[in-house]
Amino acid sequence: MKILSPLMMQEISSKIDVLGKKYIENYASMKKIILELESYFELSKNEGSKEKIKRARKRNKLLAREKIDLLIDKNKPSVELMSLAGLRHEGGFGAGGTTVVVLGYVSGVLCLINANVATRKAGAIDYATSLKNLRLSQIASENKLLTINLVESGGANLPDQDRVFNNYGKFFMEMSQRSKKGIPSISVVFGNATAGGAYVPGMSDYTIMQRNNAKVFLAGPPLVKMATNEVANDEELGGAWMHSSISGVSDFLADDEKHALKITRDLVSKISPLKSKYNDFEKNALMPRFVKDEILGIIPSNLKKSFDIRELIMRFIDSSEFTEFKENYGKTMLCCWARINGYPIGIIANNGVIFIESARKATHFIQLANKSNTPLLFIHNTTGFMVGKKYEQNGMINAGSQLIHAVAGSTVPHISLQVGNSYGAGNYAMCGRSFNPRFLFSYPNSKSGVMGADQLAGVMEIVKRKSAESLNKEIDEKLLLEEKHNLAEQAEKKASVWHTSSEVWDDGVIDPRDTRKYLSMALSAVYNNTIKGTDSFGVFRM
Numbered sequence: 001m002k003i004l005s006p007l008m009m010q011e012i013s014s015k016i017d018v019l020g021k022k023y024i025e026n027y028a029s030m031k032k033i034i035l036e037l038e039s040y041f042e043l044s045k046n047e048g049s050k051e052k053i054k055r056a057r058k059r060n061k062l063l064a065r066e067k068i069d070l071l072i073d074k075n076k077p078s079v080e081l082m083s084l085a086g087l088r089h090e091g092g093f094g095a096g097g098t099t100v101v102v103l104g105y106v107s108g109v110l111c112l113i114n115a116n117v118a119t120r121k122a123g124a125i126d127y128a129t130s131l132k133n134l135r136l137s138q139i140a141s142e143n144k145l146l147t148i149n150l151v152e153s154g155g156a157n158l159p160d161q162d163r164v165f166n167n168y169g170k171f172f173m174e175m176s177q178r179s180k181k182g183i184p185s186i187s188v189v190f191g192n193a194t195a196g197g198a199y200v201p202g203m204s205d206y207t208i209m210q211r212n213n214a215k216v217f218l219a220g221p222p223l224v225k226m227a228t229n230e231v232a233n234d235e236e237l238g239g240a241w242m243h244s245s246i247s248g249v250s251d252f253l254a255d256d257e258k259h260a261l262k263i264t265r266d267l268v269s270k271i272s273p274l275k276s277k278y279n280d281f282e283k284n285a286l287m288p289r290f291v292k293d294e295i296l297g298i299i300p301s302n303l304k305k306s307f308d309i310r311e312l313i314m315r316f317i318d319s320s321e322f323t324e325f326k327e328n329y330g331k332t333m334l335c336c337w338a339r340i341n342g343y344p345i346g347i348i349a350n351n352g353v354i355f356i357e358s359a360r361k362a363t364h365f366i367q368l369a370n371k372s373n374t375p376l377l378f379i380h381n382t383t384g385f386m387v388g389k390k391y392e393q394n395g396m397i398n399a400g401s402q403l404i405h406a407v408a409g410s411t412v413p414h415i416s417l418q419v420g421n422s423y424g425a426g427n428y429a430m431c432g433r434s435f436n437p438r439f440l441f442s443y444p445n446s447k448s449g450v451m452g453a454d455q456l457a458g459v460m461e462i463v464k465r466k467s468a469e470s471l472n473k474e475i476d477e478k479l480l481l482e483e484k485h486n487l488a489e490q491a492e493k494k495a496s497v498w499h500t501s502s503e504v505w506d507d508g509v510i511d512p513r514d515t516r517k518y519l520s521m522a523l524s525a526v527y528n529n530t531i532k533g534t535d536s537f538g539v540f541r542m
Contacts (some may be wrong), residue, residue: 006054012320014290016298018132029301031447037444040498044083044096047306055510056119061190062257064100067150068209070182070261071106071113078104079514079521082135084126084174088502093121094239097129097154101136102436103521106148106324107269110528112140115150116192123153123493125196129159130167131504139507144437146184146272147175148264152191153198156361168196168211171494175203175444188260189214189240189250198238202249204233206267208258209240209250216243216250281527287514289320295512299445303420309349309379314517316340325368327359332382333358333360333367337374341520343527354426359399362429363540366406370533375413375526377519378437380446383427398541403429409537413526415519418446418497418506431504439522440498442506449495504537 017023047053056063062070081101086092098120102113113421114136116123124134140147156164176184187204193216201207201216209216217238224230224237235242243250252267254260278477298311314320314338322338332352346369348362363402385391385400399473407414407429416437422430427448431437464483468475493499499508510518 004182005082012289014311014314015308016294017499018297020437023159023297026299026301027297030037030296030299030512033444034296037509039512040087040095040509043087043094046094046120047117048121052119060256061118063119064150065276067190067257067261068100068102068104068113068115070149070258071148071264072102073106073108074103076105076108077510077517077521078102081139082132082421082501084498084501085132085508086126086502088129088499089126092128093124093126093157097126097132098123099129099132101132102147103139103525106146107272107274109186109268110147110524111146111148111268112136113150114146114367116153118152121154122159122192123197124155124157125153125160125164125168126157127163127167128144128502128504129154130160130164130171133171134167134174135504135507137178138172138436139438139525140183141174141178141181143523144181144183144529146268147178147186148185149200149204151187151189151193151197153194153197154182154192155195155197159378163291172199172203175200177205179205186264186267188254188264189212189216190257190260191215193240194218195221196244196510199390206261206271207250208252208254208260208267209243210254210257211240214238214240214243216240222326251455254323261389281344282520282524283342285339285342286319287316288317289315290502292316292513292516295515299419299512303312303445303447305338306352309381309419311350313338313347313349313360313379316519317347318342325365330357330359330361333362335361336520338521340377340516343523344374345523346374346376347379348376348430350382350420350426350430353381353385354382354400354403354429355386356391356396356399359385359396360476361427362404363399363406366403366410367535367537369412370410370535373533375415375438375523375531376410376431378414378431379414380416380418380422380427380430380432380448381420382423382426382430385429400429402540405538405540407431408434409534411534413529414440415522416440417515417519418442418448419448419512422446422448424450436519438526439518440506441518441522442509443512444497444509446497447492448493448497448500448505 065439084095086097087095098117100115132154156168185204186206187201188208189201191213198216208484215234215238221232252263254263292315295315300307322336332355334349334351336347339361414431414437416431472506497509
């Protein structure tokens with residue numbers, strides 16, 4: 001497939017054969033995985049039992065996602081984040097926890113919206129939800145995003161208190177830190193906000209409460225009666241009218257839910273100094289010249305098989321055009337300059353195992369990105385750094401350490417996209433979760449961990465054989481084989497994206513066809529803040 005670029009008057013070629021056997025196999029495999037992803041999305045969208053939802057309808061209450069839909073701008077894109085948090089948590093409240101987090105535009109301003117799902121466990125905060133709240137706080141702070149909390153929560157889930165307690169406290173601290181930096185938080189209270197939940201509106205810069213429904217108090221009537229012997233009703237202790245007219249906790253009194261959301265939109269339009277740069281870049285954006293659906297046939301069904309990462313990139317960057325850096329050097333690492341939805345970006349993408357030359361090229365490229373104040377996109381598909389006598393003797397550790405220093409020291413925003421394997425120090429060198437990328441998204445086929453399941457199980461087998469040999473003990477071959485099989489099975493489960501996303505190691509598992517949309521929103525967020533590179537890095541060992 002060849003397309004002539006009108007901008008550079010050069011041929012843009014793709015080697016993908018959409019009628020080929022490999023493409024068809026890959027496409028079918030990825031479609032199967034996407035069906036699994038969609039089934040998990042359905043779980044996360046479940047906002048409670050039929051009885052709870054029916055009860056909410058009788059009270060003329062909107063569900064969490066319905067409130068968000070009324071709040072955000074209809075003519076601009078939005079994405080949901082961390083939908084699968086808690087998916088694999090035993091005893092948790094299920095995929096997504098009890099909050100919906102959306103990155104979207106409100107009155108033309110890019111905002112983070114955090115809506116309690118009151119019809120699921122009364123919006124109580126389980127462990128997964130507390131992880132989402134912490135990650136939301138980090139995203140808001142780093143990208144200077146106004147945060148809107150749609151509040152209706154019973155506070156911390158008490159059986160989870162040992163894991164939720166400190167996360168809850170840090171969430172409040174970070175609300176305060178954002179306020180100090182001039183990054184506003186707005187809380188809109190639609191129902192109960194008790195105990196720790198009362199501090200969400202209390203810590204916000206602006207608070208809106210719904211008349212007759214909002215109830216914000218540290219302790220409800222039964223606890224007050226037990227603690228002080230005082231008799232008081234809900235309205236006297238924490239009603240919207242009381243807080244609007246007596247305590248001053250509420251800044252705006254809304255007649256109903258829709259009125260509260262209307263006040264919010266109006267407030268955002270008036271107070272935010274962080275006006276969106278939506279049109280500055282995006283008005284000149286050009287769509288990719290290849291079909292995004294083809295991504296499904298490009299990603300191998302077997303992650304052990306290689307593919308040309310360029311083919312993937314051309315299907316989500318502007319006009320499918322990029323300027324490649326050191327094209328003929330360190331070929332297992334692609335470095336290039338491109339635009340995504342109009343936003344300038346530097347891309348560092350694995351094209352296989354990281355060799356010494358690959359690491360050096362990426363290190364050089366990161367320095368250049370910092371000189372030009374350009375954000376970086378890291379695309380993960382590697383089993384890590386090359387090993388073996390030849391590579392150790394030639395300084396693989398030094399080259400890999402230089403790259404890790406460069407990633408750790410870089411001050412331009414980083415975005416990570418895991419499209420395949422992401423193992424070992426290769427994950428660190430490609431700005432995995434522990435290196436704090438501004439956003440990290442995963443394809444549903446991706447895997448990450450210390451090493452692959454087969455390698456991990458094989459290494460442990462060798463260790464056990466050597467240990468037995470040193471102690472002059474006989475090996476029970478049947479037991480060793482069974483242990484090896486169980487270990488590989490457990491490692492495979494924990495490396496899967498369903499486990500890692502459950503632990504909020506990413507900001508969302510995405511359909512590969514939505515890559516451009518998610519990256520565009522992420523870039524809109526990072527360009528919302530000042531981008532400043534550095535020339536100061538850790539010691540590069542030579």
